[in-house]
Amino acid sequence: MTYNKNMCHMVMGSIENNMNYMINKNKSNYTEKLFEIKNLDNEIIGNIKIGSYGLLYYMDNDVDFLKEINKVITSIGIVMVLITIFIAILISNNISKPVEVVSNMANLIGDGDYDNKIDYDSNIVEIDVLIKSINNLSAKLEEQENLRKRLTTDISHELRTPLTSIQTHLEAMIDGIWEPDTERLNSVNEEVIRLTNLVNQLQNLAKFDSEKSKLNLAKVNVKNLIMNVVYNNQGKALEKNINIECDLESIDSYLDKDKISQVIVNLLSNAIRYTNNGGKIFISSYKENNNLKIQFKDNGIGIPKENIKYIFERFYRVDESRSKNTGGIGVGLTIVKSIIDLHQGTIEVRSELNKGSEFIVILPNL
Incomplete structure (x- = not known):
C-alpha cells in the first residue's frame, strides 16, 4: 500500500483545524486518553496522549456549509429585526396619532370648547370607541353648559321680577305716591310668598341632592x-x-x-x-x-x-x-x-x- 505522507498531514491538519474551530463551540465532544508505551520486555518507556473528537469530524466543506448557514440565519435575524421595528413604528403611529387627536380634544374640552368634534377613523376598535366616547362627552358637556347659562338667566329673572315689584311698591308708598292700604300690602305679600316658594324649591332640590337624604x-x-x-x-x-x-x-x-x-x-x-x-x-x-x-x-x-x-x-x-x-x-x-x-x-x-x-x-x- 502506498500513501502520500504530505497529503495525509495536510488532511489531518485540516481536520484538526476544523475540529478546533468547532470545538470552541462544543467542547464536550472532545476527549483525551493517556496510553503507556512499553518495549519488548514489557517495560514502560514512555506515555502517549491521544485526543479524539468522537465519531464525528468536520471536513472543509462541512465547515463552509455551517458558516453559510450561520450567515443565512444571521441575515434572517437582521431582516426580522428590521421588519419588527418597521411594524412597531407603523403600529405606534396608528395608535399614537388618534391618541394625540383625542388628547388635543380633551385639552379643548378642558378649556371649555365643546363645539369641536373628533372626525377621525382608525383601524383599531378600541380607539374608535374612545373617540366616540369623547364626542359624546363633549356633546353632554355642551348641553350642560347651555343649561347652566340658561339657569343663570332663569334664576336672575325669577328673582328679579318679584323683587322689582316689591321695590316699586315700597318706594311708591315711602314717597307718598300710594297709600299703604290693604290692597297694596297684599300685592307686596304675594310677591314675598312667590319669592319664598322659589327659595323653597331650591332648598328641596338641595335636600334631595344631599348624601344625607336617606329613605325611611x-x-x-x-x-x-x-x-x-x-x-x-x-x-x-x-x-x-x-x-x-x-x-x-x-x-x-x-x-x-x-x-x-x-x-x-x-x-x-x-x-x-x-x-x-x-x-x-x-x-x-x-x-x-x-x-x-x-x-x-x-x-x-x-x-x-x-x-x-x-x-x-x-x-x-x-x-x-x-x-x-x-x-x-x-x-x-x-x-x-x-x-x-x-x-x-x-x-x-x-x-x-x-x-x-x-x-x-x-x-x-x-
Missing part, C-alpha cells in the same frame, strides 16, 4: 296615599274645571311615605298646570311583574318629542313663558327623579304635543 321605609297603603294627595289638590283642579279620575288598587308596599307623597304631588301638580280648562287627568296604580306602577295621564298641552330627554334636568322648562303662569323654576321633575332613584325605581314618559302626557312611576314592590 315603612309599610304604606299606596291607594290611601294617592287619594290624600288628590283630595288636597282637588281645589286647584276645580279652578280649571279639570276632572280627576282614579283607578287604584289597594296595595301595601314599603316606601318612604313623605318622599313618595312629594313625587305624587309634583306629578299631579304638573298635570293640573299643563292641562287646559275642562281637561281630564287619569291616575292609576297597580302591580305588574312584581313592581308597583303609578300612572299619571292627562290630555293637556303635551311635550315636544325633542324636549322629553331634558325634562328631568334641573331648572329646565320646555316653554320659557310657562313660568309666568305656573310659577315654577323647573326643579319639580328633578326632585321626582331623585326620589325614584333613591327607591331604585324608574320613570317612563310618553307625550305628544297638544295631545297630553303620561308619566309612569315604576317601583320595586317590597
